[in-house]
Amino acid sequence: MFKITALPTQDVRRLQAGGPDAYGAAPERALSDGAGNPCRHCLRQIPEGRDMLILAHRPFLETHPYAETGPIFLCADPCDQFRGDDMPEILTSSPDYLIKGYGTNDRIIYGTGAVTPTDQISAKIDEIFARPDVAYIHIRSARNNCYQARVDRV
Known part of the structure; x- marks a missing residue:
């Protein structure tokens, strides 16, 4: 048995409020094109025309050779964290x-x-x-x- 875990709400709210990303920069704002913009908090595609954030994310607490950092998207407005048993x-x-x-x-x-x-x-x-x-x-x-x-x- 397993569960799919989205990014923690407290971390996402900090980023949605303009907090720094993994590189210490403020998240960029853009409009979703409706395809290929998955939010890592609600684990849904961000609808076309909606504001989204683009930021650097490192899913590890500390830096080390395996701590990959890369771009992710988040809904710019608060969304509910994914909590489900189905595949998101x-x-x-x-x-x-x-x-x-x-x-x-x-x-x-x-x-x-x-x-x-x-x-x-x-x-x-x-x-x-x-x-x-x-x-x-x-x-x-x-x-x-x-x-x-x-x-x-x-």
């Missing part, structure tokens, strides 16, 4: 995603990374979590390597 909308809009496991030391567990077809995400997550050395999983864009969401055991 943003993980159904691409043909495949990059999935990889991490240890308790926040390092990639080699041999877990795989570009996975969308309809096989759940099975791949179960397969990766079968390894006792995997603490959590990240799902990223298979094309641009952008962080999408975290996966935790339940």
Whole structure:
């Protein structure tokens, strides 16, 4: 069993209020084109014409060689954090995603990374979590390597 974990609401509200991103810069504001602008908090596509934020995100507390930083989108206005048992909308809009496991030391567990077809995400997550050395999983864009969401055991 697993759950898809969106970015924490307190972190997102800080960014929506103009707080600094992973590089210390204020998030950029733009209008969504309605396709390919997934919010990492509600885990839905930001509707066309709606304000969105573009910012640098590092899903790790500390910097180290495996602490990848990259661009993400957020709804500019407050949205509800994803809390569901189904696959979130943003993980159904691409043909495949990059999935990889991490240890308790926040390092990639080699041999877990795989570009996975969308309809096989759940099975791949179960397969990766079968390894006792995997603490959590990240799902990223298979094309641009952008962080999408975290996966935790339940």
